[in-house]
Amino acid sequence: MTTLTTLKKFKKDGTKFTCLTCYDAMFARMMDKAQIDTILIGDSLGMVVQGHDSTLPVSVDDMAYHTANVARSNEQALILADLPFMSYTILSDAIANSRKLMQAGAHVIKIEGGRELCELVTTLAQAGTPTCVHLGLTPQSVNVFGGYKVQGRGDEAANKLLDDVKAVVEAGAALILLECVPADLAKMVTQAVSVPVIGIGAGADTDGQVLVMHDMLGMVHGRVPRFVHDFLTDERNTEHSIAGAFALYQQSVREGSFPSEQHKFS
Ligand code: KIV
Numbered sequence: 221m222t223t224l225t226t227l228k229k230f231k232k233d234g235t236k237f238t239c240l241t242c243y244d245a246m247f248a249r250m251m252d253k254a255q256i257d258t259i260l261i262g263d264s265l266g267m268v269v270q271g272h273d274s275t276l277p278v279s280v281d282d283m284a285y286h287t288a289n290v291a292r293s294n295e296q297a298l299i300l301a302d303l304p305f306m307s308y309t310i311l312s313d314a315i316a317n318s319r320k321l322m323q324a325g326a327h328v329i330k331i332e333g334g335r336e337l338c339e340l341v342t343t344l345a346q347a348g349t350p351t352c353v354h355l356g357l358t359p360q361s362v363n364v365f366g367g368y369k370v371q372g373r374g375d376e377a378a379n380k381l382l383d384d385v386k387a388v389v390e391a392g393a394a395l396i397l398l399e400c401v402p403a404d405l406a407k408m409v410t411q412a413v414s415v416p417v418i419g420i421g422a423g424a425d426t427d428g429q430v431l432v433m434h435d436m437l438g439m440v441h442g443r444v445p446r447f448v449h450d451f452l453t454d455e456r457n458t459e460h461s462i463a464g465a466f467a468l469y470q471q472s473v474r475e476g477s478f479p480s481e482q483h484k485f486s
Contacts, residue, residue, distance in 0.1 A: 254466035291325020334384030
């Protein structure tokens with residue numbers, strides 16, 4: 221069973237680890253078989269399962285329902301679950317909503333933001349709930365960013381992101397997730413902190429990699445993001461199966477062949 225201690229050891233040893241989003245029982249079982257290290261019940265389910273055009277409509281009850289479905293069907297992975305949009309703005313709401321997701325089977329709660337999350341991160345850590353803080357392109361803030369755009373470009377933005385990461389780690393964050401940031405910045409952040417850093421569109425030098433499951437199976441609605449690779453039709457997936465795609469992803473991340481140059485931002 222993968223734990224936070226396992227991921228810390230992976231970081232220390234330089235062993236790259238995997239994460240995939242998952243929302244239901246059958247895929248959770250297949251990810252168990254492929255020995256995917258960590259699973260994220262992402263609020264991306266608003267887009268890939270519910271058909272919304274953003275993650276904003278997702279509720280805490282939606283997250284708890286999908287977390288329970290995944291958690292009862294996977295024995296091996298560390299399970300992360302997203303607190304959805306505006307469900308953690310008020311501290312007492314955040315605590316109650318985190319409890320729901322932990323009781324549904326999550327091991328770690330993921331929240332989006334920066335240093336403004338420090339009080340929440342410390343409170344949850346003291347209450348036995350580890351957090352993963354998601355920075356860079358945080359999809360719940362799409363309306364602030366004016367679209368899904370690369371973040372952390374330029375010295376000022378890069379320094380702010382690095383300072384925010386250091387602040388939340390100091391406050392007790394157990395994991396960091398960086399989305400769509402320049403690869404050099406992600407490398408700098410990964411080297412600057414003792415906790416494992418997971419990347420998506422953040423280059424090859426983070427400790428772990430995450431992809432949305434539908435994306436890596438080639439099920440993309442609209443433009444294919446630069447950081448996505450289709451493991452289902454990859455010729456190395458000789459079985460042409462979903463199980464083969466998960467296994468190939470696990471192998472490619474471990475051996476360092478994914479992500480490659482073409483998947484990164486500068
Ligand atoms: O909700 C989600 O799937 C995520 C990933 C994109 C990291 O946050």
